[in-house]
Amino acid sequence: MEQFEWTVTTDQASERIDKFLTTMNESWSRTQVQIWIKEEHIKVNNAKVKSNYKVASGDVVTLEIPEPEKLEIIAENIPLEIVYEDEDVIVVNKPRGMVVHPAPGHYTGTLVNALMYHCKDLSGINGVIRPGIVHRIDMDTSGLLMVAKNDHAHESLVEQLKAKTTRRLYKAIVHGIIPHQHGTVDAPIGRDKKDRQSMTVTEVNSRDAVTHFTVLETFDQYTYVQCELETGRTHQIRVHMKYIGYPLAGDPKYGPKKKTLDIRGQALHAAVLGFIHPRTGKEMLFEAPIPEDMKQLLHQLRTK
Template structure:
């Protein structure tokens, strides 16, 4: 988020011995792909970079041992002005004056990012809900949480700043229940269980996440077996935290990656299954409406591409 809503750090680094003395902008350019030094300098000017929990002011700041460097927003404010409304289809599951819950299609990116400013959910939201355009400097207007591009399912969007702030606080306090369906490789032996392992950026590949104790955040995923097949298991998962790629990283860690996951799984579709993406769907959502106090419980059935896999169990 930008400064109109509570900011959650999206990336954090602790400076090590070999990085001492490096210019701040040069260091960040080496850590973040697809972000030029000029873009990083704009982020610093926007106040989107912090050192030891204080806004960085100089791109040439010489890093010191154990400095904590954080980027709060990867999109320079100048880029926000270029985000245009686009009339793209949206599947609305629930809507009132304050918020809307969408069933996001696989393949749709939630918000603009470097190199991808069009055809996102935000572009579609700006066209459907003109009031969101008032947040001119926000590249994530109304967005409370996100789903990976190829993950389908339920997503909450706030229509006004007050609702957005309240829902973000619910999210931080783990009061929004999110459950997912995932078809995973192999037979999961436990009927239910909990995966607790910190998730952070993979130092060898900055575009991926991994389980690590370095610059990571605690992550907890609960799972329950819904059905076992010959070669696969259908899991119902509930997130206690919402780290980037958390489910996919955690399932890989226990030896049962999501079927079709090109990054954390084998990426190979075997046993005759026809699927063009990972089998992961945000299935159920439960939260308290920030203004009415009503408990909202919603469910989105599996989309056709995932349901067709389940309809042909001989391949499972």
């Protein structure tokens, strides 16, 4: 375990502790420092602090860098549809039914297991279970995901998500006929008190959530829509569309209990992904066509 100690000078006073430490060593990202603070590896005057603590002249700052955990994820030779890859990022088109990262009940067969086989250099910011994972989509949602291959790329992509500068468009089939062409759902999302595995629109312990939607096509009892995320909350599109009365077709958690269309899981696909490249600053935009099962559903609805 590496140990460091600094005494804050007058010139350094009033700076946030996380920023102060990144100036002590430029190879440490602010995100990594914040994790060390949360895990109490960083102390000021032998006391724990928060990331927004402002150092004072004479403060003694100590850091004990923990030994890195060895990744215990099994690398599996699972086929991946790589849309783009370079030394910093990978963009993957995830199939419906694949879990993004290991979790209770899903320790193998995940996207992370496949990525560990495909490439050995993934960012370590999210730890052992979620190396490289910047954002997630649900197991039964298909489509585009960006993955970071190093901590610099990871931090940049996370900051873009926080700043709402990434572009994420989804295609979905929902129940009911939406009568207007465009709409925005601005409703906070939090855990459902009645079911801790579900999310719901609530003012209690919630976070702001905004979804924009556009009608692409209407059918007898369904609507084909495009949804754009302004925020990225858990199950956001599924919760918001249910909230306004148009739940996703096939959704086992938020849709009608009676199965309607023949599809495994919700008819939802992450079709467009855009971000600024962490190293080059270039605008990157990727598209993935809807999967075969959604194509078949649309064909059936059009020919009824």
